[in-house]
Amino acid sequence: MDELDGQGVHPLVELNPEEAARRSGSPVHLGGAFETTGAIVQPALLARGLRRVALERGVRIFERSPMTQLDRGTSSPRVRTPAGSVAAGRVVVAMNAWAARFAEVRRRIVVVGSDIVATERTPDRLAAIGWTDGLSISDSRLLVHYYRTTDDGRIAFGKGGGALGFSRWVGSRFEGESRRRDLVERAFRRTYPMLNDVRITSSWTGPIDRTRTGLPFFWRLGGRPDVFVGVGYSGNGVGPSYLAGRILASLVLGRDDEWARCGLVRTPAGRFPPEPFRFLGGHVVRGAIARKERAEDDGRRADRLTKALVRLAPAGLVPLDQD
Ligand SMILES: Cc1cc2nc3c(=O)[nH]c(=O)nc-3n(C[C@H](O)[C@H](O)[C@H](O)COP(=O)(O)OP(=O)(O)OC[C@H]3O[C@@H](n4cnc5c(N)ncnc54)[C@H](O)[C@@H]3O)c2cc1C
Structure with missing residues (x-):
């Protein structure tokens, strides 16, 4: 500051x-x-808007055509899909947590779920508690709570630190309805007890690509001059992915400008332990964080062992005042 x-x-x-x-x-x-x-944005509208502009500029988008493999053994990289393959002069891997499938990325990120619930429409109750200006909130606990209102008068309330990914796999546990819906709902009810009768109408979950530093990184995958990756937004990528577009465009076009020279273009700092230690250790540390936060919510102090384990959380996650 x-x-x-x-x-x-x-x-x-x-x-x-x-x-x-x-x-x-x-x-x-x-x-x-x-x-x-x-400022806040509605990410789905942002994605649709970007799609519209890309199409207007002549970009061809092939939805529902997942890359099943990226061949990097040949002179130019080849992206394979179930319906065919494309040889490309340059490839940009912008797959968020799903980039864990690449060995070069896997030890640089830990894949962790984030879960969110949304209430029914309740604009009158929002007006009654004075939350009408679109203020978006996140707290400073490690298993962060984040919440905002929507234009149609709902509250979306989320919690980080959910399911942990194992090795390269980001499976169905990271998509669709949240398995932690009750836990997130309890956190919502605790934060807004006066809205106890407002119903939760939906929930969902998604994967976060958490790096050791909490910062994203951009570099050449496997050192190749023609495959670029941008990953590691650590759950805060909506704004930064705009910056990332600039950086990746400069890298792909071989420009030597402020974007290509940006400090985020680098071999990512820090590695996580190999599996199964990352997965098992992640559970132990996350459990300690949850215990510490429960204790603090109840006005108690966590025990020494719990605090020591919490210190093993990735840098940037541990608050400065932890003693
Ligand atoms: C519940 C939740 C709440 C969040 N809240 C916030 C927030 O409040 N603020 C914030 O800044 N960020 C938030 N984030 C994080 C934010 O969504 C991401 O950081 C951001 O979307 C990253 O952008 P991206 O383009 O890298 O990845 P994404 O937007 O995830 O796009 C990656 C795309 O790659 C696709 N893909 C994956 N595998 C393949 C494949 N094999 N072939 C082809 N395509 C593939 C995926 O389907 C996806 O569409 C939240 C995330 C979650 C899950």
């Missing part, structure tokens, strides 16, 4: 508990940091 202040950038305004309660409509927050430069 001091460095940002020094640059004349003041993105955060501190909120005391009363202001945090007034702005969020919830009494549970201990305080807040309001990001003055933030």
Whole structure:
């Protein structure tokens, strides 16, 4: 923050508990940091808008044609699909957590589920608690809670730290209805007890591509000059994937500009342990984090072992004030 202040950038305004309660409509927050430069988007509309513009510019999109294999042994890479294959001058792998199928990516990310529920439409109740300005909220626990309202008066409430991926596989556990719906609903009810009678109408889950640093990385897959990858948004990729488009375009076109020279274009920092240690260790650490957060929710302190295990969480996940 001091460095940002020094640059004349003041993105955060501190909120005391009363202001945090007034702005969020919830009494549970201990305080807040309001990001003055933030904005929210509806990611599905963003994806559809990008699709429309791409088509207008002559891009051909082949939906429902999954890449089953990427041949990299030949002079130019070949993308295989169930219905045929394409030899390409350049390939960009922008597959989010599913890029774990590539050995070069696998140890650089851990695939972890994020789960979300949505309520029925309830604009009157939102008005009653004063949450009408589209404020989007996330807390600072490690198994983060994030919540926002929608244009049609619902609340979408999510929780990170769900299912853990094993090795290269990102299977059906990471798609569709959430298996942690009850857990996420409990967190929602605890945050908004005055909305206890508002019904949850849907839930879903998806995979997060968490890196050790929490930062994405962009580089040449397997050192090849013609296969590029952008991955590791760590659950915050909606805005950064726009930046990523610039970076990947410059890399693909062989430009030497500020995007191609950006600090995120690098061999990714840090590796996770090999399987099965990553999977087993991940469960142990995640369990410790959940215990610590439950204890804190109940006004208790976690035991020493739990705290020590929490410190093994990837850098950037551990809050500064952890003692
Ligand atoms: C529940 C949940 C809540 C989230 N909330 C936020 C948030 O509030 N803010 C935020 O910034 N980010 C959030 N994220 C993260 C955000 O969605 C991602 O960081 C972002 O979508 C990454 O963009 P991407 O283009 O890399 O990947 P994606 O948008 O996931 O696109 C990757 C695409 O690759 C496709 N694909 C996978 N395998 C293959 C294959 N073999 N062949 C062809 N295509 C393939 C997938 O189907 C997918 O369409 C959330 C994620 C989840 C799951």
